[in-house]
Amino acid sequence: MIQVFRRDVVLSIRSGGGFGLALIFFLIVVVLVPFALGPDQSLLAKIGPGLLWLGALLACLLSLDRIFGMDYEDGTLDLLATSPLPLEGVYLAKSAAHWLTTGLPIALAAPVLGVLLNLNFYVSGVLCLSLLLGTPTLSLIGSFGATLTLGVKRGGLLLSLLVLPLYIPTLIFGALAVHAAALGHTFEGPLIFISAISLGAIAILPFFSAAALRINLS
Amino acid sequence: MIQVFRRDVVLSIRSGGGFGLALIFFLIVVVLVPFALGPDQSLLAKIGPGLLWLGALLACLLSLDRIFGMDYEDGTLDLLATSPLPLEGVYLAKSAAHWLTTGLPIALAAPVLGVLLNLNFYVSGVLCLSLLLGTPTLSLIGSFGATLTLGVKRGGLLLSLLVLPLYIPTLIFGALAVHAAALGHTFEGPLIFISAISLGAIAILPFFSAAALRINLS
Amino acid sequence: MLEVANLSVGRGGISLLNNVSFSLKAGQGLVLRGPNGIGKTSLLRSVAGLQRPLCGDISLDGSIAYAAHVDGNKGQLTVRENLNFWADVYGSEMMEVALIAFKLHDLGQRPAANLSAGQQRRLSLARMLVTGCKVWVMDEPTVSLDQENTALFRVAVERHLQLGGIALLSSHSELELNTETLDLVQFRASQRIIVSAFDKALE
Amino acid sequence: MLEVANLSVGRGGISLLNNVSFSLKAGQGLVLRGPNGIGKTSLLRSVAGLQRPLCGDISLDGSIAYAAHVDGNKGQLTVRENLNFWADVYGSEMMEVALIAFKLHDLGQRPAANLSAGQQRRLSLARMLVTGCKVWVMDEPTVSLDQENTALFRVAVERHLQLGGIALLSSHSELELNTETLDLVQFRASQRIIVSAFDKALE
Amino acid sequence: MSIQSGIKYFWSSFWQLANPKIFMGWSGLWLPWVIACTVICLSTGLIWGFFFTPDDVRQGSTVKIIYLHVPSALMAINGYFLIVVGSLFWLIRRQHVSVLAAKAAAPVGMTMTLIALATGAIWGQPMWGTYWVWDPRLTSFLILFLFYIGYLALWKAIEDEDKAADLTSVLALVGAVFAVLSRYAVLFWNQGLHQGTTVTIADGVNQENISSVFFQPLLLSMVGFGLLFFALLLVGTRTEVRARRLKVLEAFERAH
Numbered sequence A, B: 001m002i003q004v005f006r007r008d009v010v011l012s013i014r015s016g017g018g019f020g021l022a023l024i025f026f027l028i029v030v031v032l033v034p035f036a037l038g039p040d041q042s043l044l045a046k047i048g049p050g051l052l053w054l055g056a057l058l059a060c061l062l063s064l065d066r067i068f069g070m071d072y073e074d075g076t077l078d079l080l081a082t083s084p085l086p087l088e089g090v091y092l093a094k095s096a097a098h099w100l101t102t103g104l105p106i107a108l109a110a111p112v113l114g115v116l117l118n119l120n121f122y123v124s125g126v127l128c129l130s131l132l133l134g135t136p137t138l139s140l141i142g143s144f145g146a147t148l149t150l151g152v153k154r155g156g157l158l159l160s161l162l163v164l165p166l167y168i169p170t171l172i173f174g175a176l177a178v179h180a181a182a183l184g185h186t187f188e189g190p191l192i193f194i195s196a197i198s199l200g201a202i203a204i205l206p207f208f209s210a211a212a213l214r215i216n217l218s
Numbered sequence C, D: 001m002l003e004v005a006n007l008s009v010g011r012g013g014i015s016l017l018n019n020v021s022f023s024l025k026a027g028q029g030l031v032l033r034g035p036n037g038i039g040k041t042s043l044l045r046s047v048a049g050l051q052r053p054l055c056g057d058i059s060l061d062g063s064i065a066y067a068a069h070v071d072g073n074k075g076q077l078t079v080r081e082n083l084n085f086w087a088d089v090y091g092s093e094m095m096e097v098a099l100i101a102f103k104l105h106d107l108g109q110r111p112a113a114n115l116s117a118g119q120q121r122r123l124s125l126a127r128m129l130v131t132g133c134k135v136w137v138m139d140e141p142t143v144s145l146d147q148e149n150t151a152l153f154r155v156a157v158e159r160h161l162q163l164g165g166i167a168l169l170s171s172h173s174e175l176e177l178n179t180e181t182l183d184l185v186q187f188r189a190s191q192r193i194i195v196s197a198f199d200k201a202l203e
Numbered sequence E: 001m002s003i004q005s006g007i008k009y010f011w012s013s014f015w016q017l018a019n020p021k022i023f024m025g026w027s028g029l030w031l032p033w034v035i036a037c038t039v040i041c042l043s044t045g046l047i048w049g050f051f052f053t054p055d056d057v058r059q060g061s062t063v064k065i066i067y068l069h070v071p072s073a074l075m076a077i078n079g080y081f082l083i084v085v086g087s088l089f090w091l092i093r094r095q096h097v098s099v100l101a102a103k104a105a106a107p108v109g110m111t112m113t114l115i116a117l118a119t120g121a122i123w124g125q126p127m128w129g130t131y132w133v134w135d136p137r138l139t140s141f142l143i144l145f146l147f148y149i150g151y152l153a154l155w156k157a158i159e160d161e162d163k164a165a166d167l168t169s170v171l172a173l174v175g176a177v178f179a180v181l182s183r184y185a186v187l188f189w190n191q192g193l194h195q196g197t198t199v200t201i202a203d204g205v206n207q208e209n210i211s212s213v214f215f216q217p218l219l220l221s222m223v224g225f226g227l228l229f230f231a232l233l234l235v236g237t238r239t240e241v242r243a244r245r246l247k248v249l250e251a252f253e254r255a256h
């Protein structure tokens, strides 16, 4: 498992991807929004936290179909499936690698980008925390979706379609936590929900994903 | 050229993609936004037009890397390059197929989704018009970006990164036209700009793209 | 010990091979032969556990390593990194041996994408050595290899058998290995369509 | 008429072959031979116009069709649709001839993804017929083919030559074609590293 | 007969239904009756509701949308439930009929969702002054709609029937878990404008919220929609079974 994780991280860095790109995509979404919505400062400050969560989600989404897609197309997945590694482990390793190269850098950078949208220090901290707790779920659910659409060429959009409804609880609680913090309310409730979803995802998704992988390979 | 266009459309329909999916992704973005930003009706109405433009842009973005990617990976692009078709023609055909399966359905559906964000009939019409004039540019620029990142595996994020800055003028004028219509101002100016950009893209991008293709294949 | 008893395989609702049986003891190899499309790949995939057979039993002791038609190397990783990954996955120490066996040491630092077809193939053959598995299942292993490298392959397989390994191969060319061959034509399924219990009940 | 004069090719900053010259008249074929990694693929790609040669001239009259190591068929399209696409691109009417020449008529409605390796290869060979081009440039065309299908290939090439075509092939196996062969070992570049004008100026 | 053997008998005859041939015979026999009941219930319910009930004091005649809105909303949720159950039976017992029923339920459920959304939107204009608000109930339905589309798209995208059955079943199960999550998340997110549940199966009528003048025809059209759903489900499943048989025959054609 750790080998698969390490290899996936290296591959994503080698292919001009890696930590930087998810981040930059995130940055660009944040930059584009004022163009789309107009430069009204107070409006932007109001929707800032939610936008950052949305941006994180989309950045995550963009790289999903390649989690398993590359290995499926070039035959590596067949080889991995015949190796002694359990498919559950492969799934977890790949999700972890995806998180490390997209979710984590985004979570760490969000407070910095928050400055662009006038978020204060406290809200930024909560944003960062909520992303740290929530992005693993995004990667886990995304990889699960990727195992379902493995055999489908150009499956990127189908994948998004399958995955987005599953993202909604995380998005709601994530945005809720930051909104609550911005209004000075307590934000522990939503954060606990996010963590619970993350833990639940780790607990159940590996089995379903491994099953989907097995089905798709046969 | 017409053959390549026809084949690409068939391929995109066969692979479970086709007209529907870009649309659905667009719908999903519209659905996600209230979760991220909160359900405040007047706020959503205010940012609605911009959001729809942003959604169209992102839906377009998600399917870009497959325009040339599939053909490159399975060797078809080599074969096309040695065929009597000019690469400029291949580029145009592929852009057109991409537009037909993403841009066009999105433009036509935008007025319907406008209902979700409380846009009135008049503004929806302008939105539809601006998308009809603007989405060809998105496909053309996107395919151009795809020719640049051809050799890069998992190039999806890099591609978005290259392409997004080029999308900004179209996005600005597109959103501007709809904002202007919402405020009751004239909107012809921005629409003319969008059309000019589209025409410019058709005029110059084929040559650059063909050059990029040639470089990437050698 | 690899034992295949009364195995039937099919693809896409059509049965291909019926009642294939063979058994390989430690040190034995078997080359499957048969015209294009008879079902060699399907059979090998079934043995490797990648495809559910229609019926029949496959029993083996020892671990299995599979090499498909395609190479499955990662173009962005160097030759060494590719092998190293599989060595890690299988917990083996055979890297250097494999590099030498297939004359890859000079290419060690080269990204796999920049290899020629034959060099790629050598890399995927080296991978089999690296796995340290007892049973090798290989689908047309010598494709794209020149004569010299085919000889390297022959040596590797013969060594593997001498050390008590098992090899199940398919090939269209003469491998000149000291192993038995099995012509699959005799097993070609006559009643071609697979009818599942569900479909049967429909009639 | 295909004429290659003093051609040098390289890859990734390393020169591979120097001063290759040959000329093929209508009806002539040439099989390139040489060990793995010598530069056969690079040479063929240069001839097909996919890769810029380091120096030398390639002149040909007539159109060229190229078949690479990989098949390049679209898995989601059927065999017929695949061929039909290329027939459209080349504006040719040879579809049915090609289907028959490579015994693909029974597989016409099958999506290419569901073909075996040898059937895929037949499809990409049929594609060459469909192009109707005069010059065929093919990189290891008989990989994965069984004997019967190799014979079909041989017939197709010989017919092509009889009709005044030209064929430039590379192969590791004995093709038994009635053509000349050219061993590339004699052209192997001695001074391996390519120094571009820019790099030269730096010295 | 002891209770245990009774239960056993029930299950064995229940699984018998999953045999395609028995299913086809059984469903062919019952289908006309189901359709007849559907027509009777639905037409009386709707005609009674539309023409023989008074206008509401506050809502005027728009209240009559309720006879379409509420039943279709219920059936939309029902469809989802059926998909999950059918998928579960398929994954556990490999019963083709159950997964084909799940597949057949999807388009029906999706249409019901669409009807609920459309009638709701039309109702919303006079009631709330807008076609759409981001209310939890409404939003949940939009998500449900998306799920239906995704489920159907996955069926369509995968060529091999059994593989598609497996993968869509996995999706349905995971989707069910997240659907429950979403339902609660959405409640946290927004309290909403939409009416609370006033019709519950358990206590029949809640007189405070809805008077029996409206309730009786509503109940009838709800039963009618239920029967309609069942009828469409039977038709759909029979079509899927036939399509499956056709595929086998086609393969035979090609092979011989």
Ligand code: HEM
Residues within 6 Å of the ligand: E066, E069, E070, E073, E074, E116, E117, E118, E119, E120, E121, E122, E123, E124, E125, E127, E128, E137, E138, E139, E141, E142, E194, E195, E196, E197, E198, E199
């Ligand atoms: C597009 C928007 C709408 C959707 C998706 C929607 C959805 C639903 C659903 C799912 C139910 C059944 C809930 C249950 O019984 O548990 C329901 C019932 C109901 N809806 Fe809507 N609705 C929408 C708009 C409206 C509007 C605009 C009104 C009018 C003010 C309305 C009034 C009602 C009423 C009175 C019920 C019956 C409540 C009950 O007895 O349970 N709905 N709706």
Ligand SMILES: Nc1ncnc2c1ncn2[C@@H]1O[C@H](COP(=O)(O)OP(=O)(O)OP(=O)(O)O)[C@@H](O)[C@H]1O
Residues within 6 Å of the ligand: C011, C012, C013, C014, C016, C034, C035, C036, C037, C038, C039, C040, C041, C042, C043, D113, D114, D115, D116, D117, D118, D119, D144
């Ligand atoms: N989905 C499918 N539907 C129908 N037939 C299929 C499907 N997939 C594969 N086949 C057929 O199954 C047969 C066996 O394929 P397989 O790849 O096992 O052959 P093979 O013996 O390995 O051939 P080759 O020597 O060409 O590699 C082929 O005739 C192929 O056309």
Ligand SMILES: Nc1ncnc2c1ncn2[C@@H]1O[C@H](COP(=O)(O)OP(=O)(O)OP(=O)(O)O)[C@@H](O)[C@H]1O
Residues within 6 Å of the ligand: C113, C114, C115, C116, C117, C118, C119, C144, D011, D012, D013, D014, D016, D034, D035, D036, D037, D038, D039, D040, D041, D042, D043
């Ligand atoms: N980017 C690169 N950098 C350095 N060397 C490269 C690069 N790409 C290819 N090569 C080398 O160029 C040589 C020629 O490759 P080519 O594919 O032309 O060989 P080939 O004769 O076709 O071999 P084969 O018989 O194995 O197909 C090989 O030795 C290969 O390792």
Ligand SMILES: [Mg+2]
Residues within 6 Å of the ligand: C040, C041, C042, C069, C139, D116, D117, D118
């Ligand atoms: Mg095979």
Ligand SMILES: [Mg+2]
Residues within 6 Å of the ligand: C116, C117, C118, D040, D041, D042, D069, D139
């Ligand atoms: Mg080569």
